[in-house]
Amino acid sequence: MSKKWNVRVPWGKLFKRKPSSKGSDDGRQAPLLAPQNGQDDDCDTDQATADGGDGSWDEGEKSETEEELIERMSHQIPQLPPDLFHSALFQPNPDGGSVDHIMTYNHRLKMAADYCDDALHNRNLQVTPTSWGQKAAQRMSTNAYLDGLVILTIMFQMLLAVWEDPTDSSKDPEWVELSNWCCQAVYVLDVFLGMAALGNERFFRKKWNVFRCCAILFMFVGTASDRPLRSALLISRVATLRHTVNSMAMSIPKAVEVFVLFGVTIIFYSVLGQVLFKGDYIFTTDPNGHKNATNSTVGVDDEFTGSFDSFSRAALAMFVLSTTENYPMIMYPAQDTKPITGTIFFMSYIMIMVYIILALFQAALYKTWSEELERQQTKLRVRRYHSLLAAYHVLLDDGSKNMSLEVWIDLVGALRKDVDESEMRLMFMVIDTEQTGSVNLKQFLTGAVEALTYDFDDIRKEMEMSEAISKGNMFCGKGVRVRLKRIMRRRAWRVFIYLVAIAHTVFVVLAPLPLEYPRDTPYRVVLGVLLFFSVVEMSFKLIAYPIVRYWKGFSRFDLLVISASVVTEFIFPLVSGNPADPEGNWARATQCLRVMRLISLSKRMRQLTTTVAGVREVILRFFLVFSLLVYSFAGIAVLIFNGNISEEYDPNDDDQFDVLDPQAQLNTMDEALLALFQIAVTNNWQDIMFIHIVDGQKVKMWGSVFFITYFVVVVWFGTNIMGAVVIEAYVTAVDRRDLEARSAASALTRRRNAGN
Numbered sequence: 001m002s003k004k005w006n007v008r009v010p011w012g013k014l015f016k017r018k019p020s021s022k023g024s025d026d027g028r029q030a031p032l033l034a035p036q037n038g039q040d041d042d043c044d045t046d047q048a049t050a051d052g053g054d055g056s057w058d059e060g061e062k063s064e065t066e067e068e069l070i071e072r073m074s075h076q077i078p079q080l081p082p083d084l085f086h087s088a089l090f091q092p093n094p095d096g097g098s099v100d101h102i103m104t105y106n107h108r109l110k111m112a113a114d115y116c117d118d119a120l121h122n123r124n125l126q127v128t129p130t131s132w133g134q135k136a137a138q139r140m141s142t143n144a145y146l147d148g149l150v151i152l153t154i155m156f157q158m159l160l161a162v163w164e165d166p167t168d169s170s171k172d173p174e175w176v177e178l179s180n181w182c183c184q185a186v187y188v189l190d191v192f193l194g195m196a197a198l199g200n201e202r203f204f205r206k207k208w209n210v211f212r213c214c215a216i217l218f219m220f221v222g223t224a225s226d227r228p229l230r231s232a233l234l235i236s237r238v239a240t241l242r243h244t245v246n247s248m249a250m251s252i253p254k255a256v257e258v259f260v261l262f263g264v265t266i267i268f269y270s271v272l273g274q275v276l277f278k279g280d281y282i283f284t285t286d287p288n289g290h291k292n293a294t295n296s297t298v299g300v301d302d303e304f305t306g307s308f309d310s311f312s313r314a315a316l317a318m319f320v321l322s323t324t325e326n327y328p329m330i331m332y333p334a335q336d337t338k339p340i341t342g343t344i345f346f347m348s349y350i351m352i353m354v355y356i357i358l359a360l361f362q363a364a365l366y367k368t369w370s371e372e373l374e375r376q377q378t379k380l381r382v383r384r385y386h387s388l389l390a391a392y393h394v395l396l397d398d399g400s401k402n403m404s405l406e407v408w409i410d411l412v413g414a415l416r417k418d419v420d421e422s423e424m425r426l427m428f429m430v431i432d433t434e435q436t437g438s439v440n441l442k443q444f445l446t447g448a449v450e451a452l453t454y455d456f457d458d459i460r461k462e463m464e465m466s467e468a469i470s471k472g473n474m475f476c477g478k479g480v481r482v483r484l485k486r487i488m489r490r491r492a493w494r495v496f497i498y499l500v501a502i503a504h505t506v507f508v509v510l511a512p513l514p515l516e517y518p519r520d521t522p523y524r525v526v527l528g529v530l531l532f533f534s535v536v537e538m539s540f541k542l543i544a545y546p547i548v549r550y551w552k553g554f555s556r557f558d559l560l561v562i563s564a565s566v567v568t569e570f571i572f573p574l575v576s577g578n579p580a581d582p583e584g585n586w587a588r589a590t591q592c593l594r595v596m597r598l599i600s601l602s603k604r605m606r607q608l609t610t611t612v613a614g615v616r617e618v619i620l621r622f623f624l625v626f627s628l629l630v631y632s633f634a635g636i637a638v639l640i641f642n643g644n645i646s647e648e649y650d651p652n653d654d655d656q657f658d659v660l661d662p663q664a665q666l667n668t669m670d671e672a673l674l675a676l677f678q679i680a681v682t683n684n685w686q687d688i689m690f691i692h693i694v695d696g697q698k699v700k701m702w703g704s705v706f707f708i709t710y711f712v713v714v715v716w717f718g719t720n721i722m723g724a725v726v727i728e729a730y731v732t733a734v735d736r737r738d739l740e741a742r743s744a745a746s747a748l749t750r751r752r753n754a755g756n
Contacts, residue, residue, distance in 0.1 A: 112395040113414035119387035119449055122380050137196035147237075150190050154234045157183040158631060161227050161669040166642045180219075187216045187233075208236040227669070228635035231628035241628075244621045247372050248721055254368040258361045265357060266322070269349050270314035276345060277308040280337045304329055316704055320686045321346070322353045323711065362720045369724035388445050402438035415452065427451040484544040494601075497537055501597045504530045508591050527591065531569060534562050534594070554600040561597070565590040607737060615729035622722050629718065630680065633710050634672035640706060641666035644696040664691040679707070680714055 140146055160179055165171040172180075191213060195203045203209055215229045215236070235241045281304055307317040307330065321330050327350070334342030395411065396403060405428050412424045419427075431439045431447035439447075487493055504527065511523040538559055545551065548559065568587040599605040645665050664687065666672045679685040689707040693700055 108394050109410055109414050112391040112411055115387045115391035115394065116411065116415055116448065116452060119384045119391070120452060122383055123387070134196060137193050141190075141193040141197040146190070146193070150186060150237055151234065153183050153186045154230060154237065158230045158234070161230075161635065164227075164669075166638045166668055184216065184219055187212075187219075190237075191216065208242055212236040225639060227638070228632040230635075231631040235625065235628060240617075240621055241625055243376065244625050247369070247376055248625070248717070250372045250375075251365060251368040251721060251724075252717060254371075255361060255364040258357065258364045262322075262353070262357050262361065265349075265353060266315055266318050269318050269345075270311055273308045273314045273318070273345065274311065276338065276341055277334045279309065281305055281307040281309070281333050304333070307333075312701060316708075318349070319708060320689075321349065322358070323682060323685070323715075324350075324354060325682065325684060325686050358716075361716065362723065365717070365720045366724040366727060369721055370728055373728060384449060385445055388448055389441075391448075392441055392444050402436075402440050403444060404438050408439065412452065419456070423456050426456070427454055430454060481544045484540050488540060488544065497533070498598075498601050500530055500533045500537075501594070501601055504534075504591070505595045505598060508595060513588060528569065531562070531565055531594075534558075534597075535566060538562050554606055558597060558600055561590065561593045565594060611730060611733040611737070614733050615726070618725055618729055619722075622725055626714070626718055626722070629714055630673065630676050633706075633714065634669055634676050637666045637672040637676065637706065638669055641672075641692055641696070641699055641703065643667060644692055644699045644703075646697075649691075649695070664688045666692070676710065676714075679710060682711075682715060685711065 157180065160176055160183075163173060163176050169177075169180075191209075194209065197203075204213075212233060215226070215233050218229060219226045235245055304317070306313055308314045317330055321327060327346075331342060331346040334345065336342075391411075392403070395407065405425065408428045408431075409421060409424045412419065412427060428439070428451070429435075430451040431443050433443060433447070507523060507526050507530070511527070515523055541555065541559075542548070548556065551559070565587075568590045572586070599609060645667070647665060647667065649665065663671065663674055663678070666675055675688050679688060685707075689704055692707075693703045696703065
């Protein structure tokens with residue numbers, strides 16, 4: 001074709017909304033091409049297909065089932081005029097005469113494959129470039145190598161903070177300064193490629209892109225205050241981290257009411273504590289325990305001196321007490337002067353704050369996280385359906401036709417090059433649930449992603465196993481393998497093998513290290529006999545299932561551990577020529593690894609481990625976000641507390657540094673990371689805070705705001721949301737496992753009834 005046509009498909013009619021008055025500058029027109037009303041496509045998806053077309057999200061429908069959602073979306077299709085797509089895809093020749101084909105079948109097939117790829121990756125519909133420059137920019141901006149380069153660059157610049165001057169970037173070494181400029185150049189290139197690929201308007205519609213540009217501009221100022229932004233820059237560049245942070249941020253506001261209750265309780269007890277205990281917390285260093293001015297024999301550390309002399313100190317003491325740190329140190333001085341009053345005051349505070357309010361806080365975060373997770377999952381489904389709708393309509397004109405097997409093979413061939421035609425037909429069978437030989441829109445929406453991501457490894461394994469059996473490439477005959485399989489499936493055999501693993505664990509715990517000859521010969525003999533039984537078990541399994549690469553992960557682990565045990569406990573002593581030599585560390589290491597067979601041999605333990613492994617990506621993402629938050633706070637801490645505590649500071653004034661002395665310095669990034677990690681585990685965290693606000697050289701009481709903010713954000717919000725993530729993932733995995741078990745039992749019952 002000699003002419004380029006800017007085809008505009010009136011997708012607004014599909015969802016009863018007015019078409020946008022803005023023109024389009026791309027040739028790949030798709031329904032819901034980009035988020036509307038300036039939404040961020042990383043956290044908000046255009047909801048036109050989910051809410052009837054007004055672009056707003058209906059909170060009342062967030063619990064809508066997937067079946068209902070698809071049903072409502074698919075019902076929109078027949079309302080289209082019959083010639084809508086035909087008139088959009090085939091336009092009259094401007095010179096008159098015959099119809100000029102604007103899009104060829106291959107072009108539409110490529111567009112449909114691109115849309116399906118968007119659905120597989122849960123992306124918003126991508127724009128087809130209209131010029132070679134935009135096309136090149138889009139290829140580069142979506143290139144996996146460029147993504148990796150940018151991410152590694154951000155991580156490298158985060159690492160540079162160890163060698164940078166804490167407060168003045170002009171004092172950095174030359175190689176550090178040059179490295180920072182190179183990193184910033186990579187960031188600028190990444191931003192310009194994104195702008196060229198998406199266009200300025202669509203690029204800056206994403207809030208995270210706006211933040212990223214502002215952070216990069218701030219870095220060019222050349223101050224040390226940009227270090228806390230580096231971790232946020234990494235979050236803005238990685239989509240999964242953005243989704244995690246967005247979900248965490250959306251969970252926090254709905255738990256504010258519990259936090260308000262927490263604050264009111266703090267205020268009440270702080271004011272009441274001033275009334276009751278003002279003047280009772282006085283520092284004394286009298287080693288003889290002489291009574292001080294308050295008639296108390298309790299010596300109060302300087303960090304608790306005057307704990308209730310002012311509202312700020314009382315509120316700080318109550319907050320520290322709510323974390324259950326040094327509870328006796330705060331309570332005992334009050335008990336010494338007012339035993340009954342002090343006991344009632346502090347015990348009631350602990351009961352209300354720790355056992356009720358903080359428990360409510362965790363429950364509120366779990367509830368809001370569950371709701372936000374459901375909301376995000378619904379949005380991802382809608383985003384996937386957007387892409388599949390676009391693919392179906394582009395490929396089948398007006399969307400009223402059914403997809404035939406031939407069209408499906410063409411589509412999969414354009415999308416996946418690693419599958420052959422027979423596997424494409426199997427994919428089609430997954431979608432064609434009614435076995436009619438064609439697929440309608442609803443079937444395509446519900447089954448396309450599952451079919452396109454279908455794993456053919458199990459089928460290939462069975463085919464290869466059958467081929468090997470037919471060729472006779474096995475250790476033993478078929479009869480031997482069948483008998484061994486029957487033996488290993490018997491309950492008595494499984495119980496015997498598990499008892500062997502339990503006995504091995506008991507003797508490993510009881511055996512001394514190292515084993516000496518001849519005193520510990522019984523331990524050697526017993527452990528050797530138990531290892532022999534394990535070797536027999538693995539031999540049976542190798543004969544019955546000879547293709548090891550098709551074994552499950554736990555079985556391969558058992559084979560590896562037992563093979564290593566044979567080498568370290570049998571072969572090494574024989575090769576050395578002196579079996580009576582004391583057992584080495586390698587043998588004890590393999591014996592410890594065999595203890596893990598208590599997990600691999602138990603079906604329930606395997607299911608539990610698989611459940612945890614199934615959410616490993618979510619947990620790893622959260623821990624990465626957690627680490628990035630700590631990094632940002634560490635950068636802020638260095639800016640605030642640099643030089644506040646000298647490197648020679650001795651908290652005990654005994655000129656002897658030992659493990660009981662807290663590492664409270666926040667002068668460099670590595671010191672700040674170490675100190676903040678100690679606070680994150682909540683063990684004596686208040687020591688670091690009080691050292692800075694009591695003995696600090698330039699930061700006093702107001703520095704407690706930083707530590708309280710860090711504790712609330714990272715420890716309370718972070719760990720509670722992490723608990724919600726693990727609980728929700730575990731409950732979901734267990735429910736799915738139970739559902740699969742019930743489905744399998746029902747299928748078995750049906751087969752038995754059919755046989756009868």
